[in-house]
Amino acid sequence: MNNRCAVGGTVSPRTPRRIATLSVHTSPLHQPGTGDAGGMNVYIVEVSKRLAEAGVEVEIFTRTTSSDLPRSVELAPGVLVRHVNAGPFEGLAKEDLPAQLCAFTHGVLRAEASRPPGHYDLLHSHYWLSGQVGWLAKQRWGVPLVHTAHTLAKVKNLQLAAGDRAEPRSRVIGEEQVVAESDRLVANTPTEARELIDLYQASLDRVSVVEPGVDLDRFQPLPRVAASAGKLAARKRLGLPERGRIVTFVGRIQPLKAPDVLIQALAELCARDRDLAADTTLVIVGGPSGSGLDRPTALIELAASLGLRDRVRFLPPQSGDDLVAVYRAADVVAVPSHNESFGLVALEAQATGTPVVAAAVGGLVTAVRDEVSGVLVDGHVPGDWARVFDRLLRAPHRLTELAHGAVEHARAFSWARTASGLLDVYREAMEENRARLLLRDHADLAGAATW
Numbered sequence: 378m379n380n381r382c383a384v385g386g387t388v389s390p391r392t393p394r395r396i397a398t399l400s401v402h403t404s405p406l407h408q409p410g411t412g413d414a415g416g417m418n419v420y421i422v423e424v425s426k427r428l429a430e431a432g433v434e435v436e437i438f439t440r441t442t443s444s445d446l447p448r449s450v451e452l453a454p455g456v457l458v459r460h461v462n463a464g465p466f467e468g469l470a471k472e473d474l475p476a477q478l479c480a481f482t483h484g485v486l487r488a489e490a491s492r493p494p495g496h497y498d499l500l501h502s503h504y505w506l507s508g509q510v511g512w513l514a515k516q517r518w519g520v521p522l523v524h525t526a527h528t529l530a531k532v533k534n535l536q537l538a539a540g541d542r543a544e545p546r547s548r549v550i551g552e553e554q555v556v557a558e559s560d561r562l563v564a565n566t567p568t569e570a571r572e573l574i575d576l577y578q579a580s581l582d583r584v585s586v587v588e589p590g591v592d593l594d595r596f597q598p599l600p601r602v603a604a605s606a607g608k609l610a611a612r613k614r615l616g617l618p619e620r621g622r623i624v625t626f627v628g629r630i631q632p633l634k635a636p637d638v639l640i641q642a643l644a645e646l647c648a649r650d651r652d653l654a655a656d657t658t659l660v661i662v663g664g665p666s667g668s669g670l671d672r673p674t675a676l677i678e679l680a681a682s683l684g685l686r687d688r689v690r691f692l693p694p695q696s697g698d699d700l701v702a703v704y705r706a707a708d709v710v711a712v713p714s715h716n717e718s719f720g721l722v723a724l725e726a727q728a729t730g731t732p733v734v735a736a737a738v739g740g741l742v743t744a745v746r747d748e749v750s751g752v753l754v755d756g757h758v759p760g761d762w763a764r765v766f767d768r769l770l771r772a773p774h775r776l777t778e779l780a781h782g783a784v785e786h787a788r789a790f791s792w793a794r795t796a797s798g799l800l801d802v803y804r805e806a807m808e809e810n811r812a813r814l815l816l817r818d819h820a821d822l823a824g825a826a827t828w
């Protein structure tokens with residue numbers, strides 16, 4: 378038997394041997410933190426690796442976005458990224474992709490047709506565009522469709538940032554269709570599960586909560602005795618001020634993520650205590666994304682207009698050890714998003730031993746334990762954020778306490794746990810699908826006998 382499940386340590390005939398993962402609009406090979414690449418990309422990479430380690434082969438279908446991409450790339454042993462041609466390679470925005478779903482679906486179906494029958498046991502689609510492709514593929518292949526939304530238009534539209542574009546009705550309809558057609562819906566948190574049920578009429582028995590994880594081997598705290606030296610080394614590595622306090626934002630730069638609130642909060646901090654503000658640097662890490670692409674210099678202009686140009690530092694998207702250094706260099710990592718399905722940045726920072734100040738929205742309420750691993754802030758009034766920074770940055774002991782709490786809290790999340798949770802969902806979906814197909818065959822036979 379080749380479908381051994383190492384995650385749970387058990388062998389089950391219903392564990393998938395091979396799954397097709399759909400990620401239409403963004404590739405797991407893209408650098409997260411800019412454009413359309415973010416937490417979903419990290420999620421797919423990490424989960425796929427853990428599933429492959431557990432004996433489940435993963436093939437990830439994504440759109441070809443450059444003429445020099447090979448047809449397939451091995452991301453890790455057992456994980457293959459397959460490029461599907463759908464529309465011009467370059468110059469298509471995410472908003473243009475609904476018109477390419479037919480071409481993408483055609484590419485996925487053609488790829489499967491060249492394999493032996495029954496090649497994939499299950500489809501897992503990420504984001505509604507992929508869900509639309511999965512909807513058709515599941516009918517053709519007779520396999521279950523598991524869907525993860527990552528963000529939901531109705532939720533986003535309820536919490537729009539000033540100047541942000543509302544998600545169109547066509548997306549809402551597309552999401553409703555995917556919710557109705559999926560065999561299982563994976564929610565990152567109980568809050569998201571509720572949103573799927575209340576706003577999208579998902580049936581309770583088809584929604585499963587599986588929390589995302591964090592790479593605990595990569596994002597590690599330094600031992601207490603080495604913490605100060607580690608912080609200094611991280612700051613040197615990144616060319617950041619070696620002295621003073623640092624508050625850091627990490628992520629795709631767009632109004633939804635609200636980095637502007639942090640610049641305004643720094644201005645408020647200046648008004649409260651000029652010395653503390655003069656000793657504090659706000660570091661913004663990431664690249665423009667979504668409606669942030671309309672005005673990529675907006676934050677620089679805001680900082681300049683508030684007289685803070687020398688207090689705000691911008692760094693391009695970071696990866697590998699540089700990203701770990703970003704978290705280590707900070708006294709506090711701030712996640713002021715208007716909405717967040719989960720908030721991987723918050724977990725990564727905490728795992729590294731840096732407390733997080735986050736907006737009390739969406740998944741951040743799960744990702745951060747208020748006054749234990751960080752502080753949750755209601756709303757986005759800059760004065761409220763300034764008050765929290767003022768309180769924390771003046772109290773190194775409190776920051777140390779929160780740093781301990783942060784490491785403890787993050788330790789509960791791992792990608793192995795996420796993969797194990799997903800495998801449970803996959804097994805349930807496959808079992809139900811098998812029963813459904815048996816019933817259908819039975820009904821067909823009974824019908825033939827009547828004739």
Ligand code: UDP
Pocket residue numbers: 408409410411414415416417419627628629662663693694695696700719720721722723725
């Ligand atoms: N990220 C990165 N480099 C950057 C900025 C962000 O690798 O410069 C990664 C970050 O480590 C995290 C992901 O992008 O894993 C962002 O995920 P999150 O859930 O915080 O936000 P999302 O992008 O899903 O909205």
